[in-house]
Amino acid sequence: MSQNKRSPRVLQIERPEHHFSYLIAPNGDWLASADGKTLHVQGFVDDQAIWDIHDAGFRHVASGLVLESTSTEIGRQSQLRLSGAGIAADGTAGDVAEFLIDHGPDKLPSQYLEHLRKNGYVSLPCILSADIVDGLQMVGCVEDYEDREPDTVHPLVMDASVTRATTEPVSLWLAQQYMQHWDIRLGHPPSVRGLEPDDGKREVSGWHTDYPYLQGVEDRVGASGSLVLGMQRNTCVSDFTLENGATMFKLGSHVEGVGPHSDWGLTSNTMMPGHREQHGLPYSGEEATVIEAPAGSMMLYDARNWHCAGINLTGKKRGAMIQAFVPSYIIPFMDTSAAFKAFLESDIIDEVTERQSLELEKLMLFEIDGPQGQHAITTDAELTPRIRARGTSFYAR
Numbered sequence: 001m002s003q004n005k006r007s008p009r010v011l012q013i014e015r016p017e018h019h020f021s022y023l024i025a026p027n028g029d030w031l032a033s034a035d036g037k038t039l040h041v042q043g044f045v046d047d048q049a050i051w052d053i054h055d056a057g058f059r060h061v062a063s064g065l066v067l068e069s070t071s072t073e074i075g076r077q078s079q080l081r082l083s084g085a086g087i088a089a090d091g092t093a094g095d096v097a098e099f100l101i102d103h104g105p106d107k108l109p110s111q112y113l114e115h116l117r118k119n120g121y122v123s124l125p126c127i128l129s130a131d132i133v134d135g136l137q138m139v140g141c142v143e144d145y146e147d148r149e150p151d152t153v154h155p156l157v158m159d160a161s162v163t164r165a166t167t168e169p170v171s172l173w174l175a176q177q178y179m180q181h182w183d184i185r186l187g188h189p190p191s192v193r194g195l196e197p198d199d200g201k202r203e204v205s206g207w208h209t210d211y212p213y214l215q216g217v218e219d220r221v222g223a224s225g226s227l228v229l230g231m232q233r234n235t236c237v238s239d240f241t242l243e244n245g246a247t248m249f250k251l252g253s254h255v256e257g258v259g260p261h262s263d264w265g266l267t268s269n270t271m272m273p274g275h276r277e278q279h280g281l282p283y284s285g286e287e288a289t290v291i292e293a294p295a296g297s298m299m300l301y302d303a304r305n306w307h308c309a310g311i312n313l314t315g316k317k318r319g320a321m322i323q324a325f326v327p328s329y330i331i332p333f334m335d336t337s338a339a340f341k342a343f344l345e346s347d348i349i350d351e352v353t354e355r356q357s358l359e360l361e362k363l364m365l366f367e368i369d370g371p372q373g374q375h376a377i378t379t380d381a382e383l384t385p386r387i388r389a390r391g392t393s394f395y396a397r
Helices: 110-121 128-141 158-164 169-179 277-281 337-342 347-351 356-363 386-391
Strands: 009-012 023-024 031-033 039-043 051-054 057-060 068-069 077-082 097-101 121-124 185-186 193-195 231-236 248-249 289-292 297-300 306-308 320-326 366-372 375-376
Touching: 023 051, 110 121, 110 169, 121 169, 128 193, 128 320, 158 297, 158 320, 158 347, 158 356, 169 231, 169 297, 169 320, 185 356, 337 347, 337 356
Parallel strands: 009 289
Antiparallel strands: 023 031, 023 097, 031 039, 051 057, 057 068, 068 077, 077 097, 121 297, 185 320, 193 320, 231 297, 231 320, 248 289, 248 306, 366 375
């Protein structure tokens, strides 16, 4: 470790000049085409659901199929026609429905997936619309909202932007494809946090892998093997830069089969009182890469990648929403059921689509599905004290 030398590589993700569009049905599903001739709606986004503005309508990017549209403006409702026939809510010809034109990705999902499989990470630049970013900044008390006092209620019930960002469809599809498991969950409830400006003294996060591996923290699961047990999604609520503490990575480390080097400064050590004063900051040399990206971007990566939070050398908080994805058979890192119940009981549920509500439920409700039927898994207030009375995690043996 070095207290003074900070010379990581910087990989800059540029703001795209062009984004594709989604055409969203009244229930929140996406209009798609599998054959370039007919239409349907589906509950996920792959290449079949990507459209681009074409003259006074839309062109299906994968096939070239062209639709007539009463509007091409993002955020507007539009009626669509295929060869003169009105398009109904289920994508078939029939009673003309209103489809919402929405902000989409800058590349086809398959192009992102190719990069993710090859490199173990992928950037989705400005994948979130400006209004979602603004909502997240309000929830996280960052940027224009830095003077706002943090709310004590769960972020999911503060603003619909938290649900909309959590259910962002391209990153969900990529996680499912990369982990080769359609039934994925969140490892902990959604939250938006601000990285405080560094004061030169506070203890900092060190190098580690993410849940469920947690090497450099608790060393729960070995990093070797081809089975992917976790992915991480970092959402840039603020611009991510080297100066404000954007995440550092050792890119490609997900295939090394080992956790981060102890002399790089592991989280299990760097968070200990006095460690920074005695040993300095975690490693930030040329083997580390900082990925800079504009607000609204997402970074999706294999949880086995070594990484470390940067040091915020600006005078402002840097906002982020950090989320872990795991297959449904992995126990979550934190209970997600209570936060989802709060969402169900809030007015926010009326501000999101039926699809977004369903996706959130799928991500946050763990379940037992056995001979006695389906049961939601939650924490138990009476049994929890028994666990805590042991004083030591089974993983720490």
